[in-house]
Amino acid sequence: MGINKKELIQVKKGSKLGARICFDWNFVVPRIDTCSTCDSLSNKVGNTGDNEKKKEAQMALDFHHRKVECATKAMQADVRNAKHSDFYVIAYDMQQQIYVPQLTHSEMYYSRQLACCNLGIHDSDIENGFMCVLPETVGGRGSLEVAHCVYSYLTKQITTNKKKLIVWSDNCGAQNKNHIVLSMYLTLLAKDVVRTIATAKQKNLFVVAVFDGFHDWRSVAKNLNMTKLKISEAAKIRLSRDQFGTPEVWKSHGALQFPTKTNILRKGVTIDDFATIEVNEQPTKHGIPEEKVAHIRAMLPYLTNEAYEYYSQLLG
Numbered sequence: 001m002g003i004n005k006k007e008l009i010q011v012k013k014g015s016k017l018g019a020r021i022c023f024d025w026n027f028v029v030p031r032i033d034t035c036s037t038c039d040s041l042s043n044k045v046g047n048t049g050d051n052e053k054k055k056e057a058q059m060a061l062d063f064h065h066r067k068v069e070c071a072t073k074a075m076q077a078d079v080r081n082a083k084h085s086d087f088y089v090i091a092y093d094m095q096q097q098i099y100v101p102q103l104t105h106s107e108m109y110y111s112r113q114l115a116c117c118n119l120g121i122h123d124s125d126i127e128n129g130f131m132c133v134l135p136e137t138v139g140g141r142g143s144l145e146v147a148h149c150v151y152s153y154l155t156k157q158i159t160t161n162k163k164k165l166i167v168w169s170d171n172c173g174a175q176n177k178n179h180i181v182l183s184m185y186l187t188l189l190a191k192d193v194v195r196t197i198a199t200a201k202q203k204n205l206f207v208v209a210v211f212d213g214f215h216d217w218r219s220v221a222k223n224l225n226m227t228k229l230k231i232s233e234a235a236k237i238r239l240s241r242d243q244f245g246t247p248e249v250w251k252s253h254g255a256l257q258f259p260t261k262t263n264i265l266r267k268g269v270t271i272d273d274f275a276t277i278e279v280n281e282q283p284t285k286h287g288i289p290e291e292k293v294a295h296i297r298a299m300l301p302y303l304t305n306e307a308y309e310y311y312s313q314l315l316g
């Protein structure tokens, strides 16, 4: 079974005029690749001599796949129903690293290019995409970048009267399931995104944005104490304005599951601390890595004027 860990973050905003605003954060798995759980269990099934242990691993693998199917169906339903439901639905995914500039002559096989990440956000409501391009001279594929891109999209790029929002994202702990991204969602919640979105302007469809830097979500995340949350085990997390800072956590998508509640705010921290945060893009230029400078310089003669200018500036 092709597996790729996927995570669902549902950002549910109150049923009436933001009266009850909350985020649901769900985690799902397989599509194309296997996830680490799949690989580890498949390995046990294939390589364990002990029949009992083999059986145990097979059962665990089946259970894992069932959980995945359940979550995948939920995601597909969200995407399918987006236009006709009262939820605004987006999904985002960090795509495979690409290398630029892309030239095709044979010397390129031996040349070092710039690594470039792309966080693709798919908006199911307008059936369109938003690409957050992250060259290595600015940032990488970490949680700060993810938090900044998602925040920027939700507060600057869309306009809607919907009161609820569902966000699907990758299940990767380093990128998404962590205190940095969680602090970003709490900030959205504290700032009452309904208003922000309602006043934002609709930009051109299929927008590509190259970011110059990121807000320091790390400093916001210092307001949180995550030790009891067990975010890595979570299948779904709901954040609400009613119970700000006390997420409800589900370990699976099953209908019979009940959530546990965990306060993650440090002592003395309130919703106001998040509502008053000023979110800025702080430039984080690293420059071209030294070992790539000569390679990139050698590519300049083959570039279009626009690209030439871009890479010349980077080279300084």
Ligand SMILES: [Zn+2]
Pocket (backbone or CB within 6 Å): 003, 004, 029, 030, 034, 035, 036, 037, 038, 039, 064
């Ligand atoms: Zn898996």
